[in-house]
Amino acid sequence: MRLLKILPALLLSMLPTLSFAQQQPLRVAIYGLEHGHIAGFLHQFPQQQDVELVGIVEADKALANRYQQEFHLDSSLFYNTLDEVVTAKHPQALLVYTPVGDHRKVIEMAAQHNLSVMVEKPLTISLDDALAIRRAARAHNIHVLVNYETTWYSSNKAVHDLISQDKFGDVRKVVVHDGHEGPKEINVQPEFLKWLTDPAKNPGALYDFGCYGADLMTWWMQGKAPISVTAVAQTDKPDIYPNVNDDATIILQYPGAQAVLMPSWNWTFSRKDSEIYGNKGYAITVGLTKLRVRYVGEKQESEVTPDPLQPPEDTSLHYLAAVMSGSLKPDGDQASLDTNVIVMQILDAARESVRTGRTVKLKPLPAN
Numbered sequence: 001m002r003l004l005k006i007l008p009a010l011l012l013s014m015l016p017t018l019s020f021a022q023q024q025p026l027r028v029a030i031y032g033l034e035h036g037h038i039a040g041f042l043h044q045f046p047q048q049q050d051v052e053l054v055g056i057v058e059a060d061k062a063l064a065n066r067y068q069q070e071f072h073l074d075s076s077l078f079y080n081t082l083d084e085v086v087t088a089k090h091p092q093a094l095l096v097y098t099p100v101g102d103h104r105k106v107i108e109m110a111a112q113h114n115l116s117v118m119v120e121k122p123l124t125i126s127l128d129d130a131l132a133i134r135r136a137a138r139a140h141n142i143h144v145l146v147n148y149e150t151t152w153y154s155s156n157k158a159v160h161d162l163i164s165q166d167k168f169g170d171v172r173k174v175v176v177h178d179g180h181e182g183p184k185e186i187n188v189q190p191e192f193l194k195w196l197t198d199p200a201k202n203p204g205a206l207y208d209f210g211c212y213g214a215d216l217m218t219w220w221m222q223g224k225a226p227i228s229v230t231a232v233a234q235t236d237k238p239d240i241y242p243n244v245n246d247d248a249t250i251i252l253q254y255p256g257a258q259a260v261l262m263p264s265w266n267w268t269f270s271r272k273d274s275e276i277y278g279n280k281g282y283a284i285t286v287g288l289t290k291l292r293v294r295y296v297g298e299k300q301e302s303e304v305t306p307d308p309l310q311p312p313e314d315t316s317l318h319y320l321a322a323v324m325s326g327s328l329k330p331d332g333d334q335a336s337l338d339t340n341v342i343v344m345q346i347l348d349a350a351r352e353s354v355r356t357g358r359t360v361k362l363k364p365l366p367a368n
Contacts, residue, residue, distance in 0.1 A: 026325075027052050030057065032096060034098055035096075093115060094106075115142060121146050131365075146339075150215075151334040153288045154289050168277070168282065173258050174220070178271065181265070181268065182241070182265035204245035209264065213262075223339065229251070229359070345362060349362055
């Protein structure tokens with residue numbers, strides 16, 4: 001009898017977990033194959049169960065054929081236009097792997113079909129585009145999310161938690177290093193390299209890797225934009241990157257705090273790490289899963305391994321499925337549209353600072 005009384009309560013406690021596991025997979029389509037991150041996505045896709053791939057839009061037949069053969073994809077998945085895949089397969093969301101400069105056009109098309117969208121970072125290449133994307137999202141009541149690799153680092157989540165717990169006191173300075181040896185040097189796909197080095201589609205390392213630090217800092221500062229942005233950018237390898245910068249430094253000034261972002265295609269190795277300094281302590285992120293911390297009164301650093309990220313905030317597809325189901329609100333987090341409009345405000349100001357050689361003071365964003 002005691003067991004019979006306990007069982008209903010136990011089953012009720014399991015309902016959220018059961019409903020999450022038993023939900024129908026989210027139907028998604030991919031738009032574009034020119035972004036090199038698509039390869040990693042397709043490698044990992046079979047390992048997840050929250051999402052069903054129902055179509056791929058790619059007008060370049062040679063590129064589509066290459067991916068079809070490499071990943072053993074059924075030819076019936078491929079379509080020439082968004083209209084075709086929407087009519088045939090009725091996806092619920094769109095994953096965009098086009099050049100960043102095409103994001104606005106694709107998102108506005110998706111909005112006409114009431115399709116929510118997840119794009120690869122950054123959101124776009126100008127604040128004007130970002131505001132237009134925001135208007136489209138609001139008008140059609142869709143989600144627009146931005147996927148950053150660093151969103152899924154438990155080390156960055158741990159920093160956010162420590163800031164929220166006042167472990168560092170007043171955050172005074174943040175230094176963020178992001179980048180690698182260069183896209184050509186690491187042998188990215190030719191179609192990826194082509195647009196990465198086209199200033200009309202990607203304004204160099206300034207945007208390609210400056211977006212990571214701008215995104216993290218906006219999240220860590222609870223959605224506050226900086227007062228001003230100062231930036232310099234240069235091309236250290238003009239023989240390889242004659243049309244875009246390959247190294248930059250961006251300084252964000254906040255009331256009582258400063259962030260220094262160091263995006264580059266000239267690091268001797270791939271890196272995405274940060275240093276956070278407050279008046280009570282500091283943390284240095286070490287890769288995806290570790291921190292080095294030291295607090296006032298301590299004589300040396302200690303290494304910390306944060307708890308692993310938990311579903312649905314551990315992978316981009318878990319996250320997307322949770323947002324689409326309504327179980328997760330993306331307000332103010334790293335992938336959210338509001339955060340990423342501020343990221344574009346920062347990057348636009350950085351580009352203007354590089355152009356003029358002057359500090360750019362930020363104005364409040366328009367309401368619409």
